[in-house]
Amino acid sequence: MMDASLLLRLFLGTLLPSALLPLLIAVGLRYGMGEQLWAHAGLHALVEALVGFMGLFVAVVIKLLHRNQQVNGRLLWLCAGLVLSIPLMALHTAPGSDENVVIWLYALATLLGGGVSAGMLLGEQWHSQPRLPYAALLIALGLMGWAMFFPEHIPDMGQWSQLSDLAVGMNLIGALGFVLAWFALISGHVVSGRRAPLLLGNFSLLMASAAIIFLLADTWDSRWWFYHFLRLAALALLLSYFFALYLKDFRVLRENDARFQALVESIHAGVYRTQVTLERRLVYASAQMHQVAGLSMQQCQEGGVSLKSLVVPEDWPHVQEALEWSIKTHVPYEMQYRINHPQRGEMWVSDRGRIIKDHQGQPCWFDGALLNIHEARETEQQLLLAKQVVQTASEAIVITNHKNQIMDVNPAYERITGFMRHEVLGRNPKITQSGRHDASFYATMWKHLVGEGHWSGEIWDRRRNGEIFPKWLAISAIRNRQGVISHFVGVFNDISRQKSTEQQLERLVFYDPLTQLPNRVLFRDRLIHEVGVAERSNKLMSLLLVDLDRFKIINDTLGHGVGDELLLQVSKRLIASVRKSDTVARLGGDEFAIILPGMERAEDAAHVAETIINQLQVPFSIEENELFVGASIGIAVHGQDGDDYDSLTMNADAAMFKAKESGKGTYKFFTPDMNIQNAKRLVMEAELRRAVDNQELMLHYQPKVDAESRQIVGMEALVRWVHPTRGVIPPGEFIPLAEETGLIVPLGELVLTRACAQVKQWWDMGLPQVQVAVNLSPRQFQEPNLIEKVSEILRKTGFPATGLELEITESIAMHDVDNTIETVKKLKDLGVRISIDDFGTGYSSLSYLKKFPLHALKIDQSFVRDLGGDDDGASIISSIISMAKAMALGVVAEGVETAQQMEFLRGQECQQVQGFFLSKPLPPSDFLALLERQQETGCAVTDVMGGKAIT
Numbered sequence: 047m048m049d050a051s052l053l054l055r056l057f058l059g060t061l062l063p064s065a066l067l068p069l070l071i072a073v074g075l076r077y078g079m080g081e082q083l084w085a086h087a088g089l090h091a092l093v094e095a096l097v098g099f100m101g102l103f104v105a106v107v108i109k110l111l112h113r114n115q116q117v118n119g120r121l122l123w124l125c126a127g128l129v130l131s132i133p134l135m136a137l138h139t140a141p142g143s144d145e146n147v148v149i150w151l152y153a154l155a156t157l158l159g160g161g162v163s164a165g166m167l168l169g170e171q172w173h174s175q176p177r178l179p180y181a182a183l184l185i186a187l188g189l190m191g192w193a194m195f196f197p198e199h200i201p202d203m204g205q206w207s208q209l210s211d212l213a214v215g216m217n218l219i220g221a222l223g224f225v226l227a228w229f230a231l232i233s234g235h236v237v238s239g240r241r242a243p244l245l246l247g248n249f250s251l252l253m254a255s256a257a258i259i260f261l262l263a264d265t266w267d268s269r270w271w272f273y274h275f276l277r278l279a280a281l282a283l284l285l286s287y288f289f290a291l292y293l294k295d296f297r298v299l300r301e302n303d304a305r306f307q308a309l310v311e312s313i314h315a316g317v318y319r320t321q322v323t324l325e326r327r328l329v330y331a332s333a334q335m336h337q338v339a340g341l342s343m344q345q346c347q348e349g350g351v352s353l354k355s356l357v358v359p360e361d362w363p364h365v366q367e368a369l370e371w372s373i374k375t376h377v378p379y380e381m382q383y384r385i386n387h388p389q390r391g392e393m394w395v396s397d398r399g400r401i402i403k404d405h406q407g408q409p410c411w412f413d414g415a416l417l418n419i420h421e422a423r424e425t426e427q428q429l430l431l432a433k434q435v436v437q438t439a440s441e442a443i444v445i446t447n448h449k450n451q452i453m454d455v456n457p458a459y460e461r462i463t464g465f466m467r468h469e470v471l472g473r474n475p476k477i478t479q480s481g482r483h484d485a486s487f488y489a490t491m492w493k494h495l496v497g498e499g500h501w502s503g504e505i506w507d508r509r510r511n512g513e514i515f516p517k518w519l520a521i522s523a524i525r526n527r528q529g530v531i532s533h534f535v536g537v538f539n540d541i542s543r544q545k546s547t548e549q550q551l552e553r554l555v556f557y558d559p560l561t562q563l564p565n566r567v568l569f570r571d572r573l574i575h576e577v578g579v580a581e582r583s584n585k586l587m588s589l590l591l592v593d594l595d596r597f598k599i600i601n602d603t604l605g606h607g608v609g610d611e612l613l614l615q616v617s618k619r620l621i622a623s624v625r626k627s628d629t630v631a632r633l634g635g636d637e638f639a640i641i642l643p644g645m646e647r648a649e650d651a652a653h654v655a656e657t658i659i660n661q662l663q664v665p666f667s668i669e670e671n672e673l674f675v676g677a678s679i680g681i682a683v684h685g686q687d688g689d690d691y692d693s694l695t696m697n698a699d700a701a702m703f704k705a706k707e708s709g710k711g712t713y714k715f716f717t718p719d720m721n722i723q724n725a726k727r728l729v730m731e732a733e734l735r736r737a738v739d740n741q742e743l744m745l746h747y748q749p750k751v752d753a754e755s756r757q758i759v760g761m762e763a764l765v766r767w768v769h770p771t772r773g774v775i776p777p778g779e780f781i782p783l784a785e786e787t788g789l790i791v792p793l794g795e796l797v798l799t800r801a802c803a804q805v806k807q808w809w810d811m812g813l814p815q816v817q818v819a820v821n822l823s824p825r826q827f828q829e830p831n832l833i834e835k836v837s838e839i840l841r842k843t844g845f846p847a848t849g850l851e852l853e854i855t856e857s858i859a860m861h862d863v864d865n866t867i868e869t870v871k872k873l874k875d876l877g878v879r880i881s882i883d884d885f886g887t888g889y890s891s892l893s894y895l896k897k898f899p900l901h902a903l904k905i906d907q908s909f910v911r912d913l914g915g916d917d918d919g920a921s922i923i924s925s926i927i928s929m930a931k932a933m934a935l936g937v938v939a940e941g942v943e944t945a946q947q948m949e950f951l952r953g954q955e956c957q958q959v960q961g962f963f964l965s966k967p968l969p970p971s972d973f974l975a976l977l978e979r980q981q982e983t984g985c986a987v988t989d990v991m992g993g994k995a996i997t
């Protein structure tokens with residue numbers, strides 16, 4: 047609805063003045079200038095020129111605005127109306143035009159101007175005809191040409207005072223056209239807004255009015271001037287509208303530009319426009335390009351710098367490619383590349399832009415924005431790197447927020463805990479708690495973590511499968527800029543393998559690998575510890591050293607497998623014999639130590655020792671063998687027998703040695719005189735060393751007699767130590783010491799050489815050529831050059847190998863059976879005979895025995911001694927004899943002391959006998975006499991059978 051007040055204001059403000067003013071001017075001119083024709087003609091030309099200029103100007107403006115799509119297409123009809131009418135109107139001022147032509151031009155201009163302007167009312171399909179103004183121009187030119195060159199063909203238009211009907215009709219139709227155009231204009235379809243339709247409508251009304259007044263006017267009268275000025279006012283209205291429109295556009299443009307500038311300068315990005323040529327020269331660069339790309343402010347303002355010169359050469363092809371692609375596809379581009387910043391060096395930028403086309407759709411610019419992303423990219427790279435580090439780290443990493451909710455974990459976390467990332471996100475890390483640590487542990491941990499910012503330590507956790515494992519955990523608190531804890535980062539390692547290695551190492555260092563008992567190192571530690579405890583308390587502490595009595599024989603004869611099993615079983619019995627607080631340790635070989643702390647009386651240690659001895663006397667059953675071992679125990683009590691590790695162990699050792707000495711299977715408390723005995727042993731060792739060198743050793747010979755013929759068939763060489771002060775020392779007292787110290791090797795060589803030399807001498811004397819038997823100790827037997835030594839001695843002494851018999855013990859035979867068989871075979875190859883001494887005391891396996899190239903078995907004297915007693919010596923002897931017979935071996939019975947024993951052995955068809963009943967071991971001179979007697983009488987021991995020994 048048209049606003050009435052607006053209508054009134056427009057009427058009063060626009061239409062009225064624009065009609066009144068021409069009227070006043072016209073009246074003023076008529077009466078002011080009178081009949082001065084020259085003045086009227088000049089003013090008329092000026093007015094028409096102004097009308098013509100304004101009309102054409104407005105026509106051009108409408109056309110241009112339409113091309114820029116700033117005005118409605120209907121206005122092209124108004125434009126065409128102006129193009130048609132204005133030149134025609136202007137033409138009538140040409141000098142020499144006759145009245146008919148002038149009226150014709152006027153009427154035609156009014157007709158065509160109004161008629162074509164009314165085209166604004168036409169339907170949609172008639173709008174936006176860009177060629178319409180040109181067509182109008184052509185028609186106008188044609189009509190002008192007609193009027194100018196063929197005035198005679200112009201219809202009769204009458205005179206100013208009396209217009210023809212045609213002239214009147216054309217003017218009326220033209221006026222009607224302007225009225226119709228007024229309808230079109232005020233409808234709001236041509237121009238929008240409140241004032242514009244009325245303003246333009248006024249133009250149309252004035253034009254219509256001018257056409258009507260034209261009909262009433264006469265040349266130079268006031269009506270005549272009136273319609274001229276009406277048209278001038280109408281066009282002035284039109285011009286003012288479009289001028290205002292232009293001004294408005296210009297202002298908007300300027301505002302937009304200022305706004306655009308402000309906007310562009312306010313953003314961090316450098317905004318640019320470049321040419322689409324290959325160089326991509328900048329035609330516009332915002333001031334930010336100074337910051338982003340290092341352009342000078344002058345370069346920013348003037349442009350001209352090529353984008354190519356800014357970009358790092360390696361990246362340019364990539365930039366070119368993206369821009370070309372954008373030209374081709376018209377799709378905006380977005381890329382990241384490096385530019386050479388003159389001050390800051392290579393900088394990463396992000397470039398987003400698009401192709402701009404001209405009005406013909408041809409690409410003409412690239413408009414883009416360059417953003418410095420160097421720091422962001424560096425940060426991104428660092429983040430990427432950090433992420434990769436986290437992802438590939440072998441340590442588990444868990445990140446929580448300040449509420450201790452898991453925000454992220456790495457693959458190592460998943461591998462170690464078994465929990466997948468998605469299972470733990472948002473949960474508390476305590477899902478892996480093992481329950482091994484109490485609340486106070488975690489409270490301390492958190493206190494330290496929050497206070498110090500970090501915590502590290504060993505902690506036990508639980509895997510998803512329930513398995514508990516140790517880990518080394520380091521947690522750091524991460525604080526934000528305000529210093530408030532925002533995150534926690536936990537890094538941990540599964541240290542179960544390391545732990546078990548540590549434990550294994552600890553076991554290796556501190557425990558005996560066979561029995562798993564503490565070894566000497568840990569024993570020492572514990573003993574020192576218990577000494578300290580005993581000193582602080584009123585309790586006694588005792589140390590027991592336990593040595594197994596027959597372990598060596600068992601180990602040598604039945605092998606290490608049996609030996610190891612025996613030690614295992616012994617260790618179990620020892621543990622079972624003491625309290626849990628006591629320490630049972632294995633010091634090596636068959637030696638064990640027991641620490642008994644917290645005892646009331648020393649006798650308590652004796653009870654424990656008795657228990658142990660009783661326990662170890664119970665036979666052990668290993669691999670179908672029933673094995674008997676006893677134990678000798680030495681006891682030292684803290685305080686009375688020593689107050690430190692060294693004195694206690696030394697004294698317990700001395701006590702143990704004494705226990706062994708005083709018959710096995712017993713215990714002894716340490717007494718001070720034991721140390722004296724120890725000292726004695728040391729002295730003896732030195733003396734024995736000297737004795738070997740000083741020829742203090744001499745040999746005695748004990749005859750072996752044929753049980754049937756009673757003739758001496760052999761002899762055993764037995765060493766004696768003739769001590770300068772102590773007299774003759776029997777071998778039982780020094781052979782073990784020699785064996786222990788290694789002195790047995792030179793001693794054994796000495797004995798063998800002496801025996802061979804002695805018997806060779808007797809043989810050379812023509813005496814009965816009986817064999818001599820020499821004892822070989824285990825240590826001698828294991829000498830790698832034994833064979834060479836024996837053959838060298840035989841060679842040196844010239845004694846035939848067949849005259850020599852070497853006695854080895856059962857334990858030697860059964861130790862390392864294969865090697866022993868080898869050595870025995872080699873000895874046999876030399877011609878030497880081998881017999882097994884003390885047979886029956888060891889654990890000889892018959893099947894092995896068969897493999898040895900033996901000569902004879904010597905029945906141990908303990909069985910002979912048992913004859914006639916309760917023990918089953920007789921049956922053992924007869925078994926040995928029948929076994930030897932079966933194996934085609936000779937048998938010698940040792941230790942024959944009585945006629946009964948002799949009788950028994952003869953009855954059992956024992957081939958040879960040896961013993962005090964026949965003869966004690968004799969010095970060489972006595973044995974020589976015996977041999978000589980046998981040579982003379984044929985039998986050296988005849989009288990013996992009468993019950994009297996030879997010596």
Ligand SMILES: Nc1nc2c(ncn2[C@@H]2O[C@@H]3COP(=O)(O)O[C@H]4[C@@H](O)[C@H](n5cnc6c(=O)[nH]c(N)nc65)O[C@@H]4COP(=O)(O)O[C@H]3[C@H]2O)c(=O)[nH]1
Pocket residue numbers: 748763764765776777778781794797821822823883884940941942943960961962963967
């Ligand atoms: N009670 C009793 N004893 C009798 C009787 N008949 C012989 N004997 C003793 O029995 C031991 C026999 O020697 P053995 O079994 O080889 O036992 C020997 C032997 O193992 C070792 N031995 C002696 N001389 C040597 C030697 O030159 N080298 C090595 N390696 N060991 C030797 O010392 C051990 C002890 O030698 P001896 O004291 O000489 O003791 C000798 C001998 O005097 C008897 O009727 N009644």
